[in-house]
Amino acid sequence: MSDLPQFPPGFRFGVSTASYQIEGAVGEGGRGASIWDTFAHTAGKVRDGQNGDVACDHYHRWEGDLDLIAGLGAGAYRFSVAWSRVQPTGSGPANPEGLDFYERLVDGLLARNIDPLLTLFHWDLPQALQDLGGWANRDTPMRFGEYAELLGERLGDRVKLWITLNEPYIHFALGHVQGIHAPGLQMLSDQLPVVHHLLLGHGLAVSALHRTSSSPVTLANNYSPVWPKSDSEADQMAAAVYDMVQNHLFTAPILLGEYPPGYEFLTTADVDSIVLEGDLEVISQPIQAMGVNYYNPSLIAAPPEGDPLPFARLELEGYPKTAFDWPVVPDGLRELLVSLKERYGDRLPPVWITESGCSWPDLDDQFRIDYIAGDLAAVRAAIDAGVDVRGYCTWSLMDNFEWAEGYHQRFGLVHVDFDTQVRTPRRSYEWYRQVCTAAAPRPDLQQDPTG
Numbered sequence: 001m002s003d004l005p006q007f008p009p010g011f012r013f014g015v016s017t018a019s020y021q022i023e024g025a026v027g028e029g030g031r032g033a034s035i036w037d038t039f040a041h042t043a044g045k046v047r048d049g050q051n052g053d054v055a056c057d058h059y060h061r062w063e064g065d066l067d068l069i070a071g072l073g074a075g076a077y078r079f080s081v082a083w084s085r086v087q088p089t090g091s092g093p094a095n096p097e098g099l100d101f102y103e104r105l106v107d108g109l110l111a112r113n114i115d116p117l118l119t120l121f122h123w124d125l126p127q128a129l130q131d132l133g134g135w136a137n138r139d140t141p142m143r144f145g146e147y148a149e150l151l152g153e154r155l156g157d158r159v160k161l162w163i164t165l166n167e168p169y170i171h172f173a174l175g176h177v178q179g180i181h182a183p184g185l186q187m188l189s190d191q192l193p194v195v196h197h198l199l200l201g202h203g204l205a206v207s208a209l210h211r212t213s214s215s216p217v218t219l220a221n222n223y224s225p226v227w228p229k230s231d232s233e234a235d236q237m238a239a240a241v242y243d244m245v246q247n248h249l250f251t252a253p254i255l256l257g258e259y260p261p262g263y264e265f266l267t268t269a270d271v272d273s274i275v276l277e278g279d280l281e282v283i284s285q286p287i288q289a290m291g292v293n294y295y296n297p298s299l300i301a302a303p304p305e306g307d308p309l310p311f312a313r314l315e316l317e318g319y320p321k322t323a324f325d326w327p328v329v330p331d332g333l334r335e336l337l338v339s340l341k342e343r344y345g346d347r348l349p350p351v352w353i354t355e356s357g358c359s360w361p362d363l364d365d366q367f368r369i370d371y372i373a374g375d376l377a378a379v380r381a382a383i384d385a386g387v388d389v390r391g392y393c394t395w396s397l398m399d400n401f402e403w404a405e406g407y408h409q410r411f412g413l414v415h416v417d418f419d420t421q422v423r424t425p426r427r428s429y430e431w432y433r434q435v436c437t438a439a440a441p442r443p444d445l446q447q448d449p450t451g
């Protein structure tokens with residue numbers, strides 16, 4: 001422990017999860033189907049045909065799970081709401097049972113002195129909205145704003161940080177271009193509507209939350225420092241395009257009120273038929289924090305001849321690998337935080353690390369301890385370089401349904417036996433408990449949203 005960096009007073013340590021990955025109980029409490037129910041029940045989409053029907057059975061075991069978070073001494077818990085529990089078809093009046101579940105959860109956190117950080121959309125769109133076109137349909141952001149309003153009205157006085165969207169870039173790229181996540185689309189052209197409507201949904205949710213709550217609002221973006229494979233002009237150009245789509249497409253419109261240069265290739269239509277007058281004002285309303293999810297850097301080269309994409313992602317060699325084969329490059333987190341500050345300057349609000357973590361199955365998981373310690377050292381280095389970072393939530397509290405990998409990747413501080421639902425804290429849980437409890441006492445976020 002002695003080698004861990006010190007953090008500024010008020011810095012919060014927490015843990016993250018997401019609804020479809022932990023809740024199960026997909027047919028209970030009046031919940032409607034989501035695109036992940038449909039996708040996971042489509043043959044060949046998830047490894048070994050696994051699905052989130054039961055997952056961690058958190059819907060029934062939430063109190064014990066909150067006790068595990070309390071046992072860490074964590075100051076924050078980032079979780080997500082399943083939209084289709086609150087509005088089974090994604091529109092219309094709230095389903096009382098759905099709101100009641102999340103209200104009990106939020107009150108249970110507050111009773112344990114843990115700040116609730118609530119994500120509105122962690123990829124589980126109500127299937128009924130997908131049937132109408134999903135994020136390609138301009139009505140979806142309108143529905144998302146109404147859903148945000150329902151949550152703000154009910155929980156606006158108790159949620160301490162609102163996160164509108166989780167990783168819109170990953171949802172767009174893996175769900176709508178590569179087709180390896182729900183809704184499983186492989187759009188190779190005219191992708192701008194999906195991008196733009198995600199952003200518009202974010203903006204409308206920000207308005208709704210600011211009307212109904214005084215707590216800070218943000219989104220959680222997945223950022224990755226981009227490294228060109230060589231200094232050839234073709235590799236450099238491909239890397240610049242990749243950097244634009246992953247790191248700036250869902251950031252520049254929000255922080256600067258404009259799309260990043262080069263985004264036009266995402267449509268063959270007239271941009272003005274998609275980005276309507278006034279949209280960028282809605283999208284760029286002030287947010288009070290920036291959520292950063294970090295896993296690893298991206299090594300990018302020019303695409304092979306005839307490839308439909310303008311870049312190719314390569315394997316990064318020469319680094320330790322997690323059980324998911326993802327390279328471990330903690331300094332990439334410092335690099336990206338510093339580059340966000342350089343690019344956005346004073347437009348960049350205070351940063352929260354809303355996810356960082358690794359897949360590692362062992363109960364005696366020194367690997368995960370080293371991984372988190374590395375990322376925390378990178379955060380400390382970024383703070384020293386002038387980036388205002390306010391909190392860190394590790395992914396994840398417990399093993400859960402890891403999307404297309406099913407239960408094969410284990411990201412938890414707590415091991416879950418998916419046959420018995422027995423939770424067993426790993427060694428990293430005990431270590432992270434010391435990190436959390438060593439943190440200085442924290443002022444109320446609601447009193448002091450921006451510092």
Ligand code: PNW
Nearest residue numbers: 018166167170222293295355395402411
């Ligand atoms: C994030 N990639 O997903 C999500 O927010 C979590 O739900 C997920 O469990 C966690 O990271 C671990 O995967 C990602 O391909 C999925 O670069 C894929 C990528 C990155 C993040």
